[in-house]
Amino acid sequence: MYVVVNAAMSVDGKLSSRQREQIAISGPSDFDRVDRIRAAADGVMVGVGTVLADDPHLTLDVEDRRVHRLKNGRSGNPARVVADSRARTPPDARILDDEATTYVLVSSAAPTDRLEALGDAGAEIITAGSDQVDLKTAFDTLETEGVNRLMVEGGGELIFSLIELGVVDELTVYVGTKIIGGRDAPTLADGDGFVTDFPTVALESVDRMDDGVLLSYTME
Structure with missing residues (x-):
């Protein structure tokens, strides 16, 4: 599986505020770029x-x-993938509508009643x-379902886990003009953090976009 991580962050590296609410960091040009990456993917993960x-x-x-994907024998939208060890995804979440297939990745510790509710909702x-x-292991299963190119949109805990596993191929980061601050605000890579053997990336390009800058990397 080819994995592309895409994120937008503030000047100080935050994905959102400490309240975890969605914040507009980029603009129309970047929104369109993200949509193009989604269109090329078999699945989009959060x-x-x-x-x-x-x-x-x-x-x-x-x-x-969407029309182009359908003409090429693909689904109109890429599949949606959620990493959710305890099956906390609400059954009425927007990702569980009928616009695309939605895979929920869980552990065996997920409560049975939550799994049943998600299954009933179409997951x-x-x-x-x-x-x-x-x-x-979950990615191996996704590949058998035809998800060979995966776009990951966050958050920081998931991105850290994927970098730690060494499964990320590309990383694109839009850096906007806001300063968010806060020691508890999520960053690009949260999780436990690295203390040795720090992963490194190779900078492929730098592009001015909207009011910020787009940094494109490959993992080394």
């Missing part, structure tokens, strides 16, 4: 924290891109791992 905070839809904004459940989602 962590359950993003679902609970933002209730994203994760579908394409531009109708022509495809993939169980991998005993306490936390085993992402590598």
